[in-house]
Amino acid sequence: MASFTCSASDLNTLLGSGANSTAAAEYICNGFNAVANKFIDTTYAVDNTYLLFSSYLVFAMQLGFAMLCAGSVRAKNTMNIMLTNVLDAATGGIFFYIFGFAFAFGTPSNGFIGKHFFGLSDFPSQSFDYGYFLYQWAFAIASAGITSGSIAERTQFVSYLIYSSFLTGLVYPIVAHWFWSADGWGSPVRSENLLFGSGVIDFAGCGVVHLVGAVAGFWGALIEGPRIGRFDHEGKGVSMRGHSGTLVVMGTFLLWFGWYGFNPGSFLNILKIYGESGNYYGQWSAIGRTAVTTTLAGCTAALTTLFGKRLQTGHWNVTDVCNGLLGGFAAITAGCSVVDPWAAIICGFIAAWVLIGCNMLAEKFQYDDPLEAAQLHGGCGTWGIIFTALFAKKQYVKEVYGGSPDRPYGLLLGGGGRLLAAHLVQILAIVVWVSVTMGTLFFILHKLNLLRSSHEEEMSGLDLTSHGGLAYEYHEELEERRPKKRGIEI
Numbered sequence: 117m118a119s120f121t122c123s124a125s126d127l128n129t130l131l132g133s134g135a136n137s138t139a140a141a142e143y144i145c146n147g148f149n150a151v152a153n154k155f156i157d158t159t160y161a162v163d164n165t166y167l168l169f170s171s172y173l174v175f176a177m178q179l180g181f182a183m184l185c186a187g188s189v190r191a192k193n194t195m196n197i198m199l200t201n202v203l204d205a206a207t208g209g210i211f212f213y214i215f216g217f218a219f220a221f222g223t224p225s226n227g228f229i230g231k232h233f234f235g236l237s238d239f240p241s242q243s244f245d246y247g248y249f250l251y252q253w254a255f256a257i258a259s260a261g262i263t264s265g266s267i268a269e270r271t272q273f274v275s276y277l278i279y280s281s282f283l284t285g286l287v288y289p290i291v292a293h294w295f296w297s298a299d300g301w302g303s304p305v306r307s308e309n310l311l312f313g314s315g316v317i318d319f320a321g322c323g324v325v326h327l328v329g330a331v332a333g334f335w336g337a338l339i340e341g342p343r344i345g346r347f348d349h350e351g352k353g354v355s356m357r358g359h360s361g362t363l364v365v366m367g368t369f370l371l372w373f374g375w376y377g378f379n380p381g382s383f384l385n386i387l388k389i390y391g392e393s394g395n396y397y398g399q400w401s402a403i404g405r406t407a408v409t410t411t412l413a414g415c416t417a418a419l420t421t422l423f424g425k426r427l428q429t430g431h432w433n434v435t436d437v438c439n440g441l442l443g444g445f446a447a448i449t450a451g452c453s454v455v456d457p458w459a460a461i462i463c464g465f466i467a468a469w470v471l472i473g474c475n476m477l478a479e480k481f482q483y484d485d486p487l488e489a490a491q492l493h494g495g496c497g498t499w500g501i502i503f504t505a506l507f508a509k510k511q512y513v514k515e516v517y518g519g520s521p522d523r524p525y526g527l528l529l530g531g532g533g534r535l536l537a538a539h540l541v542q543i544l545a546i547v548v549w550v551s552v553t554m555g556t557l558f559f560i561l562h563k564l565n566l567l568r569s570s571h572e573e574e575m576s577g578l579d580l581t582s583h584g585g586l587a588y589e590y591h592e593e594l595e596e597r598r599p600k601k602r603g604i605e606i
Contacts, residue, residue, distance in 0.1 A: 122148040163385035167247040173377025174254035178205050180370030181261040185268060186587075187363025188435070188487050190356065192577025193269045194587035200264045200276045204284075207277060208257035211285030216256055217249055220289035220297060227301035230293050251381065252292070255321060256284045258378075259329040263554075265487030266333025270343050270574050273582050275567050279557060283332060287553045291546055292324050302542055304517050312534040314524040316542045317508055317517070320382040322450035322500035327546050330494030332554040333485065339558045340568045342484030344575065353479045356486070361434050368438040372414065375445050379452045380406045383516075390515050402515060406452045409460035410445060413452075416464030417444025417471075424472055439488050443471040443496040450497075451504030454512040454525075463503045467496045501543055505536035 122145035182201035186194050208216075214235055221244065222230025233239065240246055260280045267275075294300040295316050298307070304315030318324055348354055358364060380403045388399035421440025425433055447467035448460055455463070474491035478484075485491060508526040517523070524538075525531030561567040573581040580586065 121152065159387045162387050164245055164247045166386045167245075167251055167381065167384055170377040170381025171247060171251040171254055173374045173381065174251065174258065175205075175374075177254075177258060177371050177374030177378065178261065180367045180372075180374055181258070181265075183363045183367030183370060184438075185261075185265050185367070185487060187360040187365075187367060188265070188358035189269050190577070191359040191588060192579055192586070194359070194579060195583045195585075196273070196578035197264070197268050198587070199273075199583065200268075200280075201261060203276060204260040204264060204280050205257045207280045208260055208284035209253060211281045212253045212256050212289070213249075215285045216289040217252060218289075219286065220252065220292040221248075223297055223299050225293075225297075225299050227299060228293070229290055230297060230299070248384070251384075255292075255325055255378075256288050259288050259325045259332075260284050262326065262329025262489050262493045263333040263336060265489035266330075266485045267336040267340060268486045269578070270340060270569050271336070272566055272569050273578075275561050278561065278566075279332070279336070279554070282557055283328075283554065287332070287550060288324075288328055291328050291549065294545070295324055295542065302538065302545070304519075310519075311541065312524070312538040313520075313522075314535045314538050315517075316538050317454060317504050317513065317535065318450045318501065318539075318542065319453045319504075319516070320379045320449045322446065322497040322504070323542050323546050326446045326449065326493040326497030327501070327543070328550055330490045330492075330497060331547055331550040334490040334494060335551060335555040336558045336567075337485050337490065338483065339555075339562050342482060343486070344571065346484045347482050351482055353482075358435065358486075364435050364438055368441060371442060372445070375410055375414075376407055379410045379449060380404075383453070402453060402512070405457070408457050409452045409455055410448055412457050412460040413448035413464035413467070414441045414444040416461045417441055417447070417468040418464075420465050420468035421472065424468060428472070439492055440468045440471060443467045443492045446493050447496040447500035447503060450500045451508055453516050454504065454508040456507075456509060459503075459507040459509075462507070463500065466503070467499055470495045470499045498543055501539045502536070505539040508535060 178201060182198050185197045185201060189197050217236065218232060218234040219230050222232035222234070223243070225231045233244070236246075236249060239249070260283050263279065263283065264276060295302045295304075295318050297303055298305050300306070302311050302316040304310065304317055306315060316323070343356065345354055346356055383399055383403055383406070386400050386403060389395060390398050390402075418437050418441035421443070422432065422437050425431070425436045425440075444464035444467045447470075448455075448463050451463070452460075471488070471492055474495035475488060478488075478491055483490075504526075506526050506528045508531065509529060510523075510525040510531060513523060513525045514521065524534040527533055527536050558567060569578060569581070577586075
């Protein structure tokens with residue numbers, strides 16, 4: 117942090133050779149330096165408070181995930197999916213503390229993996245404070261939450277514990293190191309040897325969070341196979357609607373609220389000027405713009421999905437609209453800080469059609485994802501990575517990431533194709549890494565009969581068979597199975 121200090125010897129020269137000039141110079145400089153240090157302390161306090169507040173918002177998204185997941189599954193599996201969301205946070209907290217943070221941000225290190233700060237040793241430092249760990253932990257468990265949605269309603273509980281620990285402790289942190297650490301091979305803030313002279317601009321995690329969670333969930337759902345009854349004997353899809361549209365909508369609004377910590381919070385600090393001091397324009401302006409681009413992308417995607425699904429199915433479907441909204445948010449995550457609001461509208465519009473197209477492909481190939489998590493976070497996340505490489509604005513890239521004035525920016529804005537090349541490499545690297553690690557893990561669990569629940573457990577519901585009872589006192593499916601006498605339910 118740059119600062120101006122007062123030198124008593126220099127000031128003494130300006131005060132002249134009076135008898136008390138030296139004492140006066142020392143008095144003035146001591147007072148000035150004390151005030152200057154207070155400003156430095158205040159800057160650290162404000163920035164850390166901003167980051168902590170953003171951490172709380174991102175963590176609140178776990179409640180949104182839990183509500184969205186619960187509303188999207190059948191009532192007989194409500195407790196199961198809610199518990200998995202709780203354990204994503206709890207298990208992820210321990211393993212990210214022991215290993216994950218060090219693997220992700222343990223600098224100085226190599227381009228592949230970090231190697232310092234295990235168990236938060238040497239904390240806090242000038243580089244990292246505790247708020248930074250909390251913020252990054254909230255991101256790690258968000259990635260694990262995406263995966264849990266893909267494999268909902270037919271997965272053994274022990275599998276959740278195993279995959280969540282592995283994902284948050286190793287798989288996700290290494291990807292975060294690649295693109296977010298100052299040492300990562302794809303990082304845009306490396307001091308030298310930037311990938312294609314640019315690095316990857318994945319500001320809040322289209323690839324690092326969304327694509328990682330989606331690819332992991334894809335392999336889990338693919339290896340498990342679809343839920344019983346999801347497709348008929350002719351291979352046609354059979355609707356298995358979630359039991360509560362209310363929970364879906366409330367969860368969506370909570371996720372929307374939390375995204376204002378997810379995207380704007382990724383600046384990590386707020387008291388930073390752009391250009392000369394005393395200007396109204398600074399990082400606080402960029403944070404506001406990021407909140408606006410996030411909002412517009414989500415709103416556009418929601419409306420596009422509303423009318424697109426109306427044309428496709430003839431219905432105004434609230435669940436589809438909520439998923440479309442979230443798809444727009446997922447897509448803008450990479451470029452939210454470096455694009456103009458008008459570009460965010462384009463991002464959201466195309467994200468909605470990407471989600472609709474991915475769902476059509478999933479139906480065609482009999483891929484079953486109860487939350488549409490792989491389609492939403494994978495499809496829209498991939499589009500968001502490409503979108504950023506097309507629409508990143510030169511001015512914003514320079515302000516947010518600094519570096520050379522010739523740094524690449526959006527292809528469609530005249531910045532050349534180097535940023536797009538870097539982003540295509542990111543997509544390929546994440547897909548390969550997560551497929552090799554998480555795909556292998558799910559395959560091993562499958563071979564050990566630890567992945568999929570039995571036919572009887574799935575039909576009865578995981579709440580009854582694994583969690584000791586139902587989530588609700590009245591359970592519609594249970595009522596249908598209860599014996600009847602002379603046409604009267606008993």
